[in-house]
Amino acid sequence: MLHFSSRVVALHRHRRDRRLPGGWLPAGDRVQITIAGAGQAAAAMAAKLRALGHQDEIVVIGNEPAAPYQRPPLSKAYLLGEMPLDRLMLRGTEWWADNRITLRTGCPVTAIDPAAHVVETEGGLQSYDVLALCLGAAPRRLPSAIGGDLPGVHVVRSLADIDGLIPSLGPGRRLVVIGGGYIGLEAAAVARKLGLQVTVVEAGPRILGRVASQPMAGLIRNLHISRGVEVIEGVGVTALEGEASVAAVRLSDGRSLPCDLVICGIGVLPETALAAGAGLALDNGIAVDALGRTSEPAIWAAGDCASFPQNGGRMRLESVGNAIDMAEAVAANIMGAGADYIAKPWFWSDQFDAKLQITGLATGADREILRGHEAGAAEAGGASVWSFAGDRLLCVEALNDPRAYMVGKRLIDAGRSADPAAVADPATDIKSLMR
Incomplete structure (x- = not known):
């Protein structure tokens, strides 16, 4: 239970009372946006809000002492000593100041009071008109x-x-x-x-x-x-x-x-403790609607911590691609776009000198077609696996085969398929599958 002062509650009650059903404030009001979390999704959301013309205050609050940084290189180039710390940073120090974004690092958010429009941090209270939860996930x-x-x-x-x-x-x-x-x-x-x-x-x-x-x-x-x-x-x-x-x-x-x-x-678990403490709906993460709004209209969520409606069910994706895409879509909806977020999953992983690229999701596949070398794919020109449900292409996994990945991604993103028989034929030119 939070113990906010009556002065703070009174200060922010008028903001709650004036909120429109869509979660935004009437024209002419100043809109203070607070982002809890300081990872890839938070950085992408803050940048998108400024790019879309939000002129009022943006505050980004992160647990870690470092400014927002890339996570994928941590277990690869950074661990190998091939990438210095400064190249991990998503934005230079001056960028935050130039874009008038207040970045508070090493300052965990400990609680949220949706009624007062205030979050509690280890450094004190932080008010908001709109709150976005970009809290990520924690390792099991x-x-x-x-x-x-x-x-x-x-x-x-x-x-x-x-x-x-x-x-x-x-x-x-x-x-x-x-x-x-x-x-x-x-x-x-x-x-x-x-x-x-x-x-x-x-x-x-x-x-x-x-x-x-x-x-x-x-x-x-x-x-x-x-x-x-x-x-x-x-x-x-x-x-x-x-x-x-x-x-x-x-x-x-x-x-x-x-x-x-x-x-x-x-594996990891979505960070949901703050949302649970604030009484927000949870469902394999912080449950949001198709726009990215939680069960509390002034609070939104994006990235690894959020589950969203898709294909008649709910989905939560743990990837940099989704963190960026969803954060930018939610930023646009905070600004009033009103467009449902439709995920287009893509992933990658570096294994030794091989690059694995994946587009789509293979859930529900009943057929897998392997193209290329069955062994030694990293050294022998690459291989790809095409997963189908019936004749519908669901997913393409490409190991050292960027052409297969790009063709598969274009097909899946466009809602198109490829003839399974043509995919299975080694003589088929991969680019011809786009026709």
Whole structure:
């Protein structure tokens, strides 16, 4: 329960009373927009609001001490030492000042009072006329009961996480990666490049079980094995063992893997605690309508923390592409555009020297067609997997095959398909599928 002063509540009650049904204020009123969160979605939303002509105050409030930065390079180029900190930043320091955006970093938002139009932060109260929640997601962690809080157990989500991991990545050290998703596999690839002994443990029947087709997962598995990574599938973790720090990972089949460090890559959870405390509707994240508005009309949400209507159900996407696209769409709707957000999912991942690009979602696919080399795709010219439901193209996964990705993306974004028989024919020129 918040304990805002009666003076603050009275100060903002008039704003609540004058709010239009659409969530905006009448012409002539000053509109103060506060964005909670300071990641990719927050930065994109603030920039879009200014680009669309919002002239009044914008305040961006973030938990981390750093200004908004790119997350994808953290587990790749930054971890390898190939990208300096300044290149991670989404905007230069002067950009925020030049665009009259107040950026408050290292200042967690602790509570929201929708009635008073005020958020509580560790640095004090912050008022708003419109509030946007761009809170992102937090990494899942193994329970402390099985050793998940031992020193030497890492996650790879934030700049602080990576900075804490880098000193441990010495050649010859033994790393166990728990979780065979994109983040875990990217970290495994980087660690192997740095000379570590790497084992990936996936509890499911195969790596990339929720996020890639079986043929593409096979190509990625072969790539990792060819580079010296041990991949263990279909086996869970029962305990992390050690005293001063983690020293072994105990598996459900009875094996014990000696290690010097562990990276836990078992997914993320949307940040919903603030929304829950404010009484907002939740549904696999902060539930928003097609415009991006929450159950409280003056509060909006975008990015990894938000679920939105799509194809008769609800969807939540964890990707940079969605964070940017949804944040910009919500900014436009805050400004009165009134346009439903229709996601066009796209993703990418770097695995060693191979680039995986994905467009669309394979959910509901009943046919997968592999084009290109079944083994060694990273070195042999690339491969792609085309997923169909009947004759409708749902998803294209392209490994070192940018032409297949671009053709697939254009088709899916346009709501078009490709003839499955033509896709399956190795003699088909990929560009001809656009005709």
